[in-house]
Amino acid sequence: EAQVTQNPRYLITVTGKKLTVTCSQNMNHEYMSWYRQDPGLGLRQIYYSMNVEVTDKGDVPEGYKVSRKEKRNFPLILESPSPNQTSLYFCASGTGISYNEQFFGPGTRLTVL
C-alpha cells in the first residue's frame, strides 16, 4: 500500500530534550516536506526536500533541523524543543512537475512541557 508513515504518532516531552520524528514514504517520491498545523493558522511549511541531500527552508524553520540521506526518509529533528513547538506535525511526499499534489502522513501530535 502506498503510504507515508510517521513515528511516533503521539509524543509528550520536556523543554530541551532532543527528539526526532521519523517520516518514511514507499512511493519513490523525490519531494518531501514537513508542516505544522496550529488552530487558526492552517498548515505552515517547516522544511522541504526536492531530492536526496537537497533541503530548503519553508516559512517556519526556526528550531528545527532535517536531513535527507535516503530518498524514502526525511526525519524532523528538534534539538532543544520549547513549548511553542507544541503542535500537530505532518510529513508529506510528492512527485511530478508540480510536486504539490502531495501525499500526507497521519500526523504526529507533539506536546512540549
Added chain:
Amino acid sequence: AQSVAQPEDQVNVAEGNPLTVKCTYSVSGNPYLFWYVQYPNRGLQFLLKYITGDNLVKGSYGFEAEFNKSQTSFHLKKPSALVSDSALYFCAVRTDSWGKLQFGAGTQVVVTP
C-alpha cells in the same frame, strides 16, 4: 509576497444543497492552486489542482473548483453536499519556489442531515 486567504472559518449547509468554500490568493506570476481536505484525526488528502487551462477544474468526490483570474479566486464547489463531506478544507498556493506551498487557515464544513 504570496498569500492565500479563506475568509470563512466555517460553512454550514444542509445535505443536498450546494456547497461553496471560498479562497482568494495573491501571487506574482501564474498561480498554481490546490484544494486539500482533512477528515477528523487524519492527514490531508489532495482534492484538485489548477495549473493552466480550463477555469473549471474537476476533482475527487464530486468536487470542482472555479479559477477566476480577475477576482483572484479559486472557490471549491459541490452541487449537492453529503453529510460525509463534513471536514476541514484547505486552499493552497504554490509560491515562486517549486518546493514551497502556502496553505490558507482552513474552512470547517458542516453538513447537516
